[in-house]
Amino acid sequence: xTHSEENxxxxxxxxxxxxxxxxxxxxxxxxxxxxxxxxxxxxxxxSEKGLVHxxxxxxxxxxxxxxxxALSIIRKHRLWEVFLVEKLGFTWDEVxxxxxxxxxxxxxxxxxxxxxxxxxxxxxxxxxxxxxKNGEFMEHDNQLLSQLxxxxxxLCVGVxxxxxxxxxxxxxxxxxxxxxxxxxxxEEFDNSLRILIDEKELHxxxxxxxxxxxxxxxx
Amino acid sequence: xTHSEENxxxxxxxxxxxxxxxxxxxxxxxxxxxxxxxxxxxxxxxSEKGLVHxxxxxxxxxxxxxxxxALSIIRKHRLWEVFLVEKLGFTWDEVxxxxxxxxxxxxxxxxxxxxxxxxxxxxxxxxxxxxxKNGEFMEHDNQLLSQLxxxxxxLCVGVxxxxxxxxxxxxxxxxxxxxxxxxxxxEEFDNSLRILIDEKELHxxxxxxxxxxxxxxxx
DNA sequence: ACAAATTTTTAGTTTTGTCTAAATATTTTA
DNA sequence: TAAAATATTTAGACAAAACTAAAAATTTGT
Ligand SMILES: [Mn+2]
Ligand SMILES: [Mn+2]
Ligand SMILES: [Mn+2]
Ligand SMILES: [Mn+2]
Numbered sequence: 001x002t003h004s005e006e007n008x009x010x011x012x013x014x015x016x017x018x019x020x021x022x023x024x025x026x027x028x029x030x031x032x033x034x035x036x037x038x039x040x041x042x043x044x045x046x047s048e049k050g051l052v053h054x055x056x057x058x059x060x061x062x063x064x065x066x067x068x069x070a071l072s073i074i075r076k077h078r079l080w081e082v083f084l085v086e087k088l089g090f091t092w093d094e095v096x097x098x099x100x101x102x103x104x105x106x107x108x109x110x111x112x113x114x115x116x117x118x119x120x121x122x123x124x125x126x127x128x129x130x131x132x133k134n135g136e137f138m139e140h141d142n143q144l145l146s147q148l149x150x151x152x153x154x155l156c157v158g159v160x161x162x163x164x165x166x167x168x169x170x171x172x173x174x175x176x177x178x179x180x181x182x183x184x185x186x187e188e189f190d191n192s193l194r195i196l197i198d199e200k201e202l203h204x205x206x207x208x209x210x211x212x213x214x215x216x217x218x219x
Numbered sequence: 220x221t222h223s224e225e226n227x228x229x230x231x232x233x234x235x236x237x238x239x240x241x242x243x244x245x246x247x248x249x250x251x252x253x254x255x256x257x258x259x260x261x262x263x264x265x266s267e268k269g270l271v272h273x274x275x276x277x278x279x280x281x282x283x284x285x286x287x288x289a290l291s292i293i294r295k296h297r298l299w300e301v302f303l304v305e306k307l308g309f310t311w312d313e314v315x316x317x318x319x320x321x322x323x324x325x326x327x328x329x330x331x332x333x334x335x336x337x338x339x340x341x342x343x344x345x346x347x348x349x350x351x352k353n354g355e356f357m358e359h360d361n362q363l364l365s366q367l368x369x370x371x372x373x374l375c376v377g378v379x380x381x382x383x384x385x386x387x388x389x390x391x392x393x394x395x396x397x398x399x400x401x402x403x404x405x406e407e408f409d410n411s412l413r414i415l416i417d418e419k420e421l422h423x424x425x426x427x428x429x430x431x432x433x434x435x436x437x438x
Numbered sequence: 439a440c441a442a443a444t445t446t447t448t449a450g451t452t453t454t455g456t457c458t459a460a461a462t463a464t465t466t467t468a
Numbered sequence: 469t470a471a472a473a474t475a476t477t478t479a480g481a482c483a484a485a486a487c488t489a490a491a492a493a494t495t496t497g498t
Contacts, residue, residue: 004455025476038456040477045454057463057476087306088332098326105320113307223485244446257486259447264484276446276493445494452487461478468471 003104006073008032008042009051010103012062013070017139022059071131077103078124078131079114085125086118092125093167126167127158127177127213145181146191146209148216153182156197158213166211173202181214222323225292227251227261228270229322231281232289236358241278290350296322297343297350298333304344305337311344312386345386346377346396346432362435364400365410365428372401375416377432385430392421400433 001009011031015023025043029036047054051066062070080102084090090098112133115121123129131137142157156179159166170176175197184201185194191206220228230250234242244262248255266273270285281289299321303309309317331352334340342348350356361376375398378385389395394416403420404413410425 002454026474034455035457036476037458037478041455084329088329088336090328090332094328098324098329101324101326105317105324107317107320109309109313110303110307110317113309117307221484245444253485254487255446256448256488260485439498441496441498443494443496446492448491449489450487451489452485454484454486455482456484457480457482459479459481462476464473464475466471466473468469 001069005042005046005049005051006069006104008039008046009062009066009070010073010077012052012060013067013074016061023061024059028060068135071135071137073103075131075133076105076111078128079111079118079121081124081126082118082121082130083114086121091167091171092162093164093171095125096162096164123158125177126162128162140213142213142215144210145183145193145195145212145214146206148183148214150183150186152216153180153219154214154216155180156212157215159211160213161211169208173204174198174200175202175212180217220288224261224265224268224270225288225323227258227265228281228285228289229292229296231271231279232286232293235280242280243278247279287354290354290356292322294350294352295324295330297347298330298337298340300343300345301337301340301349302333305340310386310390311381312383312390314344315381315383342377344396345381347381359432361432363429364402364412364414364431364433365425367402367433367435369402369405371435372399372438373433373435374399375431376434378430379432380430388427392423393417393419394421394431399436 008028011028012023015027015031020027025036025039028043029039032039043052043054043060046052046066050063051069052060052062054060077099080099081095084095084098085092115133121130127140129138129140140158143154144160145154145156148154156175156177158177159170179198181198182196183193184196187193191209193204193206193209195202195204227247230247231242234246234250239246244255244258247262248258251258262271262273262279265271265285269282270288271279271281273279296318299318300314303314303317304311334352340349346359348357348359359377362373363379364373364375367373375394375396377396378389398417400417401415402412403415406412410428412423412425412428414421414423
């Protein structure tokens with residue numbers, strides 16, 4: 001498999017996982033930052049290799065082989081991200097780009113050893129689950145902070161948007177994974193929240209709140 | 220720069236470093252396991268990018284930009300090899316192939332952090348020097364075991380041939396970098412050697428002896 | 439020095455992955 | 469339900485990196 005093919009497979013997986021049931025040529029083209037005609041071409045090729053189900057005008061989906069492939073690439077991506085943060089001291093907003101390159105390195109043994117070096121982590125620096133060696137993939141059933149009722153307490157466990165801009169915004173406001181937070185007030189007008197995070201009070205917009213995954217805790 | 224371009228640059232560097240003064244299209248084709256016509260094509264491209272000096276029928280050589288590029292790739296290759304052995308527990312015969320992939324990862328910061336994690340190693344697992352961040356490259360002036368006179372003692376510091384077959388042969392015979400060896404006898408007929416290595420006596424062929432770099436020591 | 443052998447380059451193809459422009463198919467809307 | 473809008477595919481081109489076959493240049497051998 002070429003890098004490009006791997007990137008398409010990964011993109012299809014991510015779109016499907018984001019709940020989009022029928023993945024259109026245009027949607028995939030946008031995700032891949034390429035033209036629809038290029039996508040059509042690639043879908044034909046991936047279909048011939050048995051990685052996707054593709055019928056003209058009908059959208060595309062991964063075969064089981066395609067899914068296994070996607071999971072293996074995502075596993076590599078996320079393990080490398082952990083490595084970069086844990087072992088090399090990168091910040092969580094710096095690792096994605098480099099992992100995009102490292103995820104294409106071919107060596108089963110390498111990734112197994114890396115997994116071991118990192119002590120078999122279950123989540124990457126952004127709180128995303130790391131698929132297992134045999135494709136076990138545990139979808140997290142986390143809620144978004146924006147969905148919690150007023151008064152509830154929760155642990156911050158992940159980010160939905162993991163763009164560098166958003167991550168640096170979180171850093172600036174001392175919001176990190178593992179933080180305990182409590183919703184004090186919700187502004188009706190714009191759905192912004194007043195929250196208590198690690199003893200400090202903070203006002204955050206709806207847009208922020210709907211990009212933070214949390215896990216409810218009892219008081 | 221593409222992977223392929225980087226591989227050509229590296230190959231030219233290695234040929235030049237092996238003492239070949241005029242690097243022919245054929246020599247490069249053989250090293251790259253490709254056809255001479257492909258080499259001609261690539262030389263034109265690299266020449267346009269200012270990485271090599273190339274005139275039709277005249278052979279090729281690296282420009283100073285080309286040399287800097289080559290050293291940076293070799294630095295990455297060798298640092299990754301150290302990482303694979305020191306941090307992931309790979310054996311020295313397994314790392315080259317993976318490093319061939321890793322050497323193309325683009326991130327200055329990554330390689331600096333890796334260097335730091337590894338404690339700024341000066342040599343890779345095969346005893347080859349690691350170029351510095353700013354292209355400092357210390358050629359080692361080591362002799363080959365086959366060149367030493369009878370009776371001399373030396374430290375094994377590197378391998379000339381670093382193919383997996385040769386490395387595994389060395390493992391099998393407990394020859395490792397750092398070993399102290401002494402030449403007991405040289406067979407006139409085939410130039411094979413009887414040596415003392417870490418208290419044990421061993422008989423090795425001329426072919427082996429001429430692929431081991433040593434550093435003479437006084438008794 | 440000139441023919442033969444060898445090396446190198448050129449010309450023309452292939453594959454991958456991209457693009458634009460044009461043609462079709464599908465979906466929306468009135 | 470037919471026209472308009474939108475989505476998708478097809479057709480044709482291009483660049484990178486490879487190949488084969490043929491032409492041209494260089495080197496070697498007598
Ligand atoms: Mn990422
Ligand atoms: Mn991540
Ligand atoms: Mn190597
Ligand atoms: Mn090496």
